[in-house]
Amino acid sequence: MTEFADRVHRVKPSFTLEMTSRAAELRAQGVDVINFSAGQPDFNTPENIRQAAKTAMDNGDTKYTAGSGTIELRQAVCEKLKRENQLDVSPDQVLISNGEKQSLYLACQTLFQSGDEVLIFKPYWVSFPEFVTLADATPVLVDTDPKQNFEPDFEDLKSKINDRVKGIIINSPSNPTGSVWANEVIVDLLGMAKENGWIVISDECYERLVFDGEFTSAQKLSDDHQIGANIITCMSMSKTYAMTGWRIGYAFGEKSILKAMSKIQGQATSCANSIGQAASVEALLGDQSAVEMMREKFKERRDLMVSLLNGLPGVSCDTPGGAFYAFPDFSTYIGQTFCGEVIKDSFDLSDVILSEAKVVTVPGDGFGAPGHIRFSYPLGEDVIREGIHRVKKVLENFDNN
Ligand SMILES: Cc1ncc(COP(=O)(O)O)c(C=O)c1O
Numbered sequence: 001m002t003e004f005a006d007r008v009h010r011v012k013p014s015f016t017l018e019m020t021s022r023a024a025e026l027r028a029q030g031v032d033v034i035n036f037s038a039g040q041p042d043f044n045t046p047e048n049i050r051q052a053a054k055t056a057m058d059n060g061d062t063k064y065t066a067g068s069g070t071i072e073l074r075q076a077v078c079e080k081l082k083r084e085n086q087l088d089v090s091p092d093q094v095l096i097s098n099g100e101k102q103s104l105y106l107a108c109q110t111l112f113q114s115g116d117e118v119l120i121f122k123p124y125w126v127s128f129p130e131f132v133t134l135a136d137a138t139p140v141l142v143d144t145d146p147k148q149n150f151e152p153d154f155e156d157l158k159s160k161i162n163d164r165v166k167g168i169i170i171n172s173p174s175n176p177t178g179s180v181w182a183n184e185v186i187v188d189l190l191g192m193a194k195e196n197g198w199i200v201i202s203d204e205c206y207e208r209l210v211f212d213g214e215f216t217s218a219q220k221l222s223d224d225h226q227i228g229a230n231i232i233t234c235m236s237m238s239k240t241y242a243m244t245g246w247r248i249g250y251a252f253g254e255k256s257i258l259k260a261m262s263k264i265q266g267q268a269t270s271c272a273n274s275i276g277q278a279a280s281v282e283a284l285l286g287d288q289s290a291v292e293m294m295r296e297k298f299k300e301r302r303d304l305m306v307s308l309l310n311g312l313p314g315v316s317c318d319t320p321g322g323a324f325y326a327f328p329d330f331s332t333y334i335g336q337t338f339c340g341e342v343i344k345d346s347f348d349l350s351d352v353i354l355s356e357a358k359v360v361t362v363p364g365d366g367f368g369a370p371g372h373i374r375f376s377y378p379l380g381e382d383v384i385r386e387g388i389h390r391v392k393k394v395l396e397n398f399d400n401n
Pocket residue numbers: 039098099100101102125171174175203205235236237238244247248249
């Protein structure tokens with residue numbers, strides 16, 4: 001048998017994508033599945049953006065572009081950052097990549113290596129520890145407080161400080177919790193990063209999906225508070241414009257770092273796809289009304305989802321401030337039995353919910369959060385109601401109920 005490189009064994013598969021595949025498989029078998037595992041809007045990409053892609057193809061924008069992205073798109077990103085985030089960024093500080101995921105991966109490849117430690121808050125998005133591992137560095141998990149909006153536990157953070165720490169990854173609004181950290185918390189983190197010489201990778205892909213209050217980019221907080229933190233910010237077309245399949249994201253920050261990231265991207269994938277880049281110019285500069293329409297819809301669905309989850313026996317769910325995930329606490333069910341089988345952890349619980357109710361969820365243990373389950377809600381309201389009704393029936397059939 002062919003022997004694989006060590007990194008293949010070290011890296012874990014993306015189990016959120018696995019859950020999505022399981023849902024698709026069941027559906028293909030004709031099973032009536034409700035899928036609460038999706039990490040993407042259910043809307044199609046807005047019409048003006050689709051139209052821009054068609055025009056780009058007809059105009060022959062079908063060739064390789066500059067490795068760091070077309071100048072038109074990098075300029076559009078700068079305009080967007082000025083308009084929405086009050087940030088002054090120049091095109092040579094911007095890298096366009098194949099989805100924000102690639103920007104995050106490249107940032108880790110560029111900045112970290114063997115011997116480095118990178119701080120990641122748990123619950124974490126599944127790819128963060130893997131990006132760090134793929135860069136031969138070590139992810140160090142830091143606790144958050146579920147009772148305080150999953151904000152960092154600063155005591156735990158301080159206990160993890162040592163000379164090997166090179167960077168810190170933050171993600172607000174968060175996948176999987178949907179929580180939006182208070183600006184003061186981010187300011188404190190940036191201050192610590194500056195003091196200790198850590199580079200900050202700020203994943204802001206859900207920046208336009210904030211339901212209560214205003215979003216402020218970490219870079220803006222650093223500027224306003226004159227912190228001078230070294231931040232690589234990563235943003236995405238995927239969630240804001242319902243463009244997950246187009247695979248366009250971007251990063252910005254210190255010029256030399258972006259140049260180094262671009263160098264690796266050039267050898268890995270050359271550039272992001274030309275048609276997606278042309279469509280993204282329209283997305284960033286054209287009519288923004290679809291963004292607000294989708295945000296409002298997600299807010300209504302969030303409120304429905306949270307109220308239904310809180311109606312489940314023994315389950316509690318705080319209201320998340322952003323993204324499209326609810327992250328309820330099901331820990332009262334861990335250790336209980338269902339049909340004589342002990343439910344050891346949230347993997348078992350998600351499995352029972354899938355096999356009994358044909359409802360796909362994502363177990364919190366996979367995000368470093370035992371006892372929790374992630375419910376994505378980019379679904380119609382009737383589907384959300386039916387899905388939670390099915391989960392309720394499963395919970396009522398636990399052995400000691
Ligand atoms: C926290 C987080 N960051 C980044 C991404 C990747 O986004 P993109 O589609 O731009 O690669 C996702 C996608 O689910 C995400 O949840």
